[in-house]
Amino acid sequence: MIEGQPLIDFGWIAGHFDSIVQRIVQHLQLTILPLVIGIVISLILAVWAVRQPRAYGPVTAITGLLYTIPSLAAFAALRPIFGLSLLTALIPLTTYTLLILFRSFAAGFSAVPAEILEAAEGMGYTRRQRLLRVELPLAVPLMIAGVRLASVTTIGLATIAAVLGDTFGGLGQLITEGIQNFFPTKYLLGAALSVVLAFAADYLFVRFERLVTPWARARAGGR
Amino acid sequence: MSDVIDFFLDPTHWVGDTGIPNRLVEHLIISGLAILAATIIAVPIGLYIGHTNRGAGFAINLANIGRAVPSYAMMVIPLPFTLALAPILGYDPTFGLNFLPIFLAMTFLAIPPLLVSTYAGLRSVDRDLIEAGRGMGLRERQILGRIELPLASSIIVGGFRTATLQVIATATIGAILSGGGLGRFIFDGLNQGLAGRASIYAGAILVAALAIGVDAVLALVQRRLTPRGLRKPRGARAYVPNQAAEVAPGGGGLPST
Amino acid sequence: MTGLATHGAIVQFDNVSKSYDPEATKSGRGPAAVNDLSLTVPAGKICILVGPSGCGKTTSLKMVNRLIEPTSGRITIDGVDVTTQELTSLRRRIGYVIQQVGLFPHQTIGENVATVPRLLGWPKARLRERSEELLGLVGLEPARYRDRYPSQLSGGERQRVGVARALAADPPIMLMDEPFGAVDPIVRDRLQNEFLRLQETIAKTILFVTHDIDEAIKMGDLVAVFQTGGILAQFGTPLDILAAPASEFVARFVGQDRGLKRLSLLRVSDVPLQAAVTARPGDGAADARRRALDDPLRYLLMIDASNRPLGWVAHGDIPAEGALTETMANPVSPTVNKRTTLKDALSMMLDADVQTGIVVDRTGAVQGLLTVDAIAAKMRAGEHAPAFDQLAASEPEPGEPGADETGAMGAAEPAEEAPEPAEEEPEPADGEPPDAVPPLEVGPGQQ
Numbered sequence: 001m002i003e004g005q006p007l008i009d010f011g012w013i014a015g016h017f018d019s020i021v022q023r024i025v026q027h028l029q030l031t032i033l034p035l036v037i038g039i040v041i042s043l044i045l046a047v048w049a050v051r052q053p054r055a056y057g058p059v060t061a062i063t064g065l066l067y068t069i070p071s072l073a074a075f076a077a078l079r080p081i082f083g084l085s086l087l088t089a090l091i092p093l094t095t096y097t098l099l100i101l102f103r104s105f106a107a108g109f110s111a112v113p114a115e116i117l118e119a120a121e122g123m124g125y126t127r128r129q130r131l132l133r134v135e136l137p138l139a140v141p142l143m144i145a146g147v148r149l150a151s152v153t154t155i156g157l158a159t160i161a162a163v164l165g166d167t168f169g170g171l172g173q174l175i176t177e178g179i180q181n182f183f184p185t186k187y188l189l190g191a192a193l194s195v196v197l198a199f200a201a202d203y204l205f206v207r208f209e210r211l212v213t214p215w216a217r218a219r220a221g222g223r
Numbered sequence: 224m225s226d227v228i229d230f231f232l233d234p235t236h237w238v239g240d241t242g243i244p245n246r247l248v249e250h251l252i253i254s255g256l257a258i259l260a261a262t263i264i265a266v267p268i269g270l271y272i273g274h275t276n277r278g279a280g281f282a283i284n285l286a287n288i289g290r291a292v293p294s295y296a297m298m299v300i301p302l303p304f305t306l307a308l309a310p311i312l313g314y315d316p317t318f319g320l321n322f323l324p325i326f327l328a329m330t331f332l333a334i335p336p337l338l339v340s341t342y343a344g345l346r347s348v349d350r351d352l353i354e355a356g357r358g359m360g361l362r363e364r365q366i367l368g369r370i371e372l373p374l375a376s377s378i379i380v381g382g383f384r385t386a387t388l389q390v391i392a393t394a395t396i397g398a399i400l401s402g403g404g405l406g407r408f409i410f411d412g413l414n415q416g417l418a419g420r421a422s423i424y425a426g427a428i429l430v431a432a433l434a435i436g437v438d439a440v441l442a443l444v445q446r447r448l449t450p451r452g453l454r455k456p457r458g459a460r461a462y463v464p465n466q467a468a469e470v471a472p473g474g475g476g477l478p479s480t
Numbered sequence: 481m482t483g484l485a486t487h488g489a490i491v492q493f494d495n496v497s498k499s500y501d502p503e504a505t506k507s508g509r510g511p512a513a514v515n516d517l518s519l520t521v522p523a524g525k526i527c528i529l530v531g532p533s534g535c536g537k538t539t540s541l542k543m544v545n546r547l548i549e550p551t552s553g554r555i556t557i558d559g560v561d562v563t564t565q566e567l568t569s570l571r572r573r574i575g576y577v578i579q580q581v582g583l584f585p586h587q588t589i590g591e592n593v594a595t596v597p598r599l600l601g602w603p604k605a606r607l608r609e610r611s612e613e614l615l616g617l618v619g620l621e622p623a624r625y626r627d628r629y630p631s632q633l634s635g636g637e638r639q640r641v642g643v644a645r646a647l648a649a650d651p652p653i654m655l656m657d658e659p660f661g662a663v664d665p666i667v668r669d670r671l672q673n674e675f676l677r678l679q680e681t682i683a684k685t686i687l688f689v690t691h692d693i694d695e696a697i698k699m700g701d702l703v704a705v706f707q708t709g710g711i712l713a714q715f716g717t718p719l720d721i722l723a724a725p726a727s728e729f730v731a732r733f734v735g736q737d738r739g740l741k742r743l744s745l746l747r748v749s750d751v752p753l754q755a756a757v758t759a760r761p762g763d764g765a766a767d768a769r770r771r772a773l774d775d776p777l778r779y780l781l782m783i784d785a786s787n788r789p790l791g792w793v794a795h796g797d798i799p800a801e802g803a804l805t806e807t808m809a810n811p812v813s814p815t816v817n818k819r820t821t822l823k824d825a826l827s828m829m830l831d832a833d834v835q836t837g838i839v840v841d842r843t844g845a846v847q848g849l850l851t852v853d854a855i856a857a858k859m860r861a862g863e864h865a866p867a868f869d870q871l872a873a874s875e876p877e878p879g880e881p882g883a884d885e886t887g888a889m890g891a892a893e894p895a896e897e898a899p900e901p902a903e904e905e906p907e908p909a910d911g912e913p914p915d916a917v918p919p920l921e922v923g924p925g926q927q
Contacts, residue, residue: 007303052232068388068431068432068435068438069431070388070431071392072392072427072430073427073430073431074429076412076423076426077424079413102815115578116583116584118547120582121598122655123571123595123645124568124569124572124596125599129599133607138587155293156291156292156294156296159293160295160396163310163399163413164413175299179299179302179399184302184303188299191293191296191297194293194295195291195296198291198293202287215586215587215629215630221281
């Protein structure tokens with residue numbers, strides 16, 4: 001910090017507005033892409049794991065192990081391989097979302113009570129109809145909880161990716177540059193924005209879950 | 224790959240301030256202190272909330288906040304203040320740069336998992352047992368100590384596990400500020416360009432090894448503490464959606480940011 | 481009921497067996513879940529499958545809608561083998577109710593009820609109309625319940641929705657697996673009564689599984705008693721099972737109080753009434769006395785101008801001359817009507833000082849007297865195998881030495897009255913429904 005300089009230089013912010021916005025967009029890219037890929041893969045894996053219960057153990061064990069590894073180590077390990085291409089960041093980010101999502105999705109499916117599935121089968125639902133019309137809707141609450149956690153976590157992890165180099169961009173970039181240049185405005189802004197982004201995502205998914213599960217709230221109302 | 228092996232075989236990397244042992248010690252010290260501070264703060268509060276069930280909403284909200292805040296952001300926010308307060312509180316400004324912000328961030332990030340898992344662990348104890356205890360004349364503190372804690376211990380350790388991994392990971396990144404810890408191998412390697420590849424890999428391996436090792440030990444402890452009747456047999460598909468785990472995933476549940 | 485016009489279909493089991501380990505079963509080492517079951521459920525009747533746990537009753541039920549596939553034998557509905565029909569279309573034509581109901585939590589009650597019609601592709605307007613119709617049918621006000629969610633309903637209400645849902649597509653057959661098991665006895669009783677009333681109008685063929693023999697006797701037109709190993713022990717009307725248990729197992733399963741259980745199935749109208757010797761206040765005492773002496777009953781019944789009973793006068797209390805007055809009467813007997821069950825009647829009678837029931841009609845006028853002897857005679861007339869009760873009474877407690885298990889027909893009952901065959905039960909005026917069912921096929925399980 002340089003003496004005499006105000007903590008936050010709003011002039012600087014105003015002047016660099018565009019590049020700040022660009023960083024935010026980059027950050028969103030770094031978040032949304034792994035999330036979407038993670039959701040698709042986890043959904044397939046989860047449906048498969050519920051049908052093949054024995055697969056559940058090994059898959060959780062492997063992903064659990066990968067999880068313990070601090071993200072910086074993961075990013076760093078891939079850098080020499082993929083250089084500074086987006087893959088270096090995307091692969092670990094996607095892998096991390098996979099564990100959270102797989103666990104939540106599998107939990108969501110196993111939480112559907114067996115008697116409901118039996119009733120559905122007995123009434124004449126085909127297997128596909130049962131999955132789409134009964135299992136999936138009932139698994140949704142836990143699934144959304146998983147996506148909520150994954151999105152928030154990924155936003156956090158994406159800030160770390162920028163530490164490796166400046167091609168990933170994102171808000172982590174702002175923080176790193178701010179630290180390296182002893183420029184508080186930059187790193188505080190980067191930090192604050194990443195926190196706001198994370199909270200916004202969290203809030204968004206809370207509202208989304210409430211929107212999609214009207215029956216869960218009904219408990220309080222009726223009787 | 225071979226240069227990584229060379230890196231480990233190079234004896235100079237094992238001595239001195241920048242050697243592996245020293246970096247490991249630095250990492251462990253700061254991690255240990257943060258976990259200790261977080262435990263001292265979080266566990267008593269968690270015990271209170273868990274036993275009386277007052278303030279549960281606060282616990283849940285705290286968990287959400289703790290999960291949402293990016294650790295990197297958490298590290299840099301205190302920075303201006305820890306630097307500015309140096310002359311006022313009378314500590315060395317470099318301390319305010321190297322140690323304090325990271326320590327504060329790690330402590331802050333470790334509190335939610337610990338607090339929530341303590342709370343969840345206590346809530347998971349069968350109410351009937353507690354009532355039986357009261358009926359037998361046990362005082363509240365005895366109920367907590369003799370009934371609730373033993374049964375909750377495995378979930379609490381699960382939270383401890385999560386918090387520890389979180390702390391280790393944050394310390395790794397904290398190397399960017401602190402100049403210490405195993406993360407330094409990674410950052411030094413990044414600064415050296417092409418020549419630093421071995422260092423980057425070595426750092427990653429060391430950090431991963433530390434994290435996995437600590438997690439494995441804690442997992443063993445957790446398993447030991449699970450009452451025999453509740454233990455799930457190895458390999459059995461027994462995903463019991465555990466609401467306590469949902470709030471505070473037991474061990475390895477969250478990626479270490 | 482306009483919306484539920486489809487009448488019941490005939491369900492038939494032909495030598496149906498189910499084994500989860502066919503090799504073991506064949507060599508005799510392992511039990512079968514269902515063992516060579518043959519029975520026919522006539523259209524529009526309720527057939528109860530009852531027995532202890534593990535007797536194969538639920539397995540048998542689930543083979544009808546093919547949730548479980550038989551190992552051998554065949555099941556037909558109206559003559560058509562169920563295995564020849566497309567699976568989901570078969571199931572959509574069978575109503576299915578399970579104990580935990582299995583309502584879909586994420587759908588409203590209305591949507592739950594309309595499940596099968598929706599699967600069948602009914603138009604939206606009709607779906608809604610149908611839901612409301614059925615909710616009303618099971619006693620749930622449509623406007624109040626249609627848009628609620630299952631989590632907001634009580635256990636009894638959910639069970640009703642389950643029944644409504646099963647009836648929605650107007651199936652000819654209903655399969656019910658312990659449907660009333662998960663609610664408390666008061667609610668269960670109410671649900672059973674309402675269901676029986678419902679069945680009077682809709683006349684579906686119902687296969688109903690329960691482990692509760694009392695429920696079986698109350699609900700069933702026909703009862704199939706299963707024993708462990710998937711063997712059919714007896715198949716007949718509730719009275720058959722009670723009056724003539726085919727084996728010791730059945731006798732024991734039904735319970736030692738099967739005599740009383742039979743009493744609850746019979747009504748006052750099934751028993752011949754004894755004429756009452758009556759007199760009105762103001763009648764001459766001497767004349768009343770003379771008439772009373774002919775009567776084996778030691779009491780004279782005083783009645784009023786409308787023939788309503790006022791009370792008994794003991795023979796010894798009738799004055800030799802003068803007129804009878806109302807104050808001489810002691811109203812110490814229960815009044816019953818022709819629809820009262822014999823069990824209730826007997827219970828009231830035994831409590832009274834004068835153990836005779838006064839049978840009255842709707843206006844309260846005396847029609848006759850119900851005596852304990854008459855009830856006893858009625859019971860004897862229906863009894864077929866008294867030997868089992870004697871055996872049960874003399875059996876040592878489990879664990880006691882000398883458990884001497886004699887064969888089924890071991891102990892001989894001293895024949896005081898020649899036991900009459902069941903068919904000779906007097907046909908009452910408005911009593912139990914006559915046996916209009918075709919000859920029942922019984923499996924080898926019955927002796």
